[in-house]
Amino acid sequence: xNQLVVSVLASEDPFVSHHWLLPExxxxxxxxxxxxxxxxxxxxxxxxxxxxxxxxxxxRIQKQLDDAAAAKVTADGDAKNIxxxxxxxxxxxxxILAEADAQAAAVLAEGQARIISEIAELEAKAEADINAARxxxxxxxxxxxxxxxxxxxxxxxxxTLNEQAHKDLVEGFISKVGAGR
Amino acid sequence: xxxxxxxAYAQALFAIAQAEGAADAISNELYAVARAYESSDDLRNxxxxxxxxxERRLQVVEQLIGTRANRATVQIVSMIVASGQVRxxxxxxxxxxxxxxxxxxxxxxxxxxxVALTDDQQxxxxxxxxxxxxxxxxxxxxxxxxxxxxxxxxxGDKVIDDTVRTRLDNLKTRI
Numbered sequence: 001x002n003q004l005v006v007s008v009l010a011s012e013d014p015f016v017s018h019h020w021l022l023p024e025x026x027x028x029x030x031x032x033x034x035x036x037x038x039x040x041x042x043x044x045x046x047x048x049x050x051x052x053x054x055x056x057x058x059x060r061i062q063k064q065l066d067d068a069a070a071a072k073v074t075a076d077g078d079a080k081n082i083x084x085x086x087x088x089x090x091x092x093x094x095x096i097l098a099e100a101d102a103q104a105a106a107v108l109a110e111g112q113a114r115i116i117s118e119i120a121e122l123e124a125k126a127e128a129d130i131n132a133a134r135x136x137x138x139x140x141x142x143x144x145x146x147x148x149x150x151x152x153x154x155x156x157x158x159x160t161l162n163e164q165a166h167k168d169l170v171e172g173f174i175s176k177v178g179a180g181r
Numbered sequence: 182x183x184x185x186x187x188x189a190y191a192q193a194l195f196a197i198a199q200a201e202g203a204a205d206a207i208s209n210e211l212y213a214v215a216r217a218y219e220s221s222d223d224l225r226n227x228x229x230x231x232x233x234x235x236e237r238r239l240q241v242v243e244q245l246i247g248t249r250a251n252r253a254t255v256q257i258v259s260m261i262v263a264s265g266q267v268r269x270x271x272x273x274x275x276x277x278x279x280x281x282x283x284x285x286x287x288x289x290x291x292x293x294x295x296v297a298l299t300d301d302q303q304x305x306x307x308x309x310x311x312x313x314x315x316x317x318x319x320x321x322x323x324x325x326x327x328x329x330x331x332x333x334x335x336x337g338d339k340v341i342d343d344t345v346r347t348r349l350d351n352l353k354t355r356i
Contacts, residue, residue, distance in 0.1 A: 150353045154329055157345055161330045166296045169331040173343045178309035
């Protein structure tokens, strides 16, 4: 150490450093003072700004955290409402389906009853029509037979009346008229 | 022709028949002509057709009864045909027969039969009808095949019907 101080002091040449690594003492002093001044100025003038900046950032982050919490609460509420609504929709859907099923069953039953009634009515009408047609056919046939018989009978009777029959009829008339009084 | 006109014609024709002294025979012939006119469509068409000249129609009359009937009968029928009153010929001639019957104190008895009656049957029938009606009848027999069988007699308003036709009609009505 003594050797080092001696060597430093021995080299008085301003263009020659006392040490290849360490600065001169004056430079250390003035450099240190300048650094203290700069740091002090930074602390005095930039410190509040940095501090405010950190505070603002903290507040912003806190606000974001609060907003996120509020959004989560809102989302939870919405989710609850949606779940409730989904439950209502399901029950409404079930109610509508049940009502539709009931109505369909009622319509089906009514339709079946109406169709059965109409079929019975049609069958009865067809039966009546058949009977009426049968009756008409019978009546027409009977009338036709009567007409034909009434036309044929005189011809047949006239053809079967021989001379003796005519004579008997005439004699019968004379006898009846003569005996009438 | 009205009923009064028919009676007037009949009285005039009956007077002619009486004047000829053969009222019964002429009335019988007029009755036969009336029945022939009623039963024959051809005769009605020819005698009643105004488009046929009257000379032609009178020729028909002459051909039909000219040689078989009393001359007065032919003239009476010809007069009716020529006067255009042929449609009333049956009514007029029936009235003549009724007048003739009344002149003999008889009622006209028209009998319709499907077959011709013998003289014996007509005599017995006239007697039977006289007994039935209480009046002497002037029997006129008309052969009418439409009665089929049996007889129907009309004396004044009285009708005695025992024909097969009527029996069949009654049967048909019951059916």
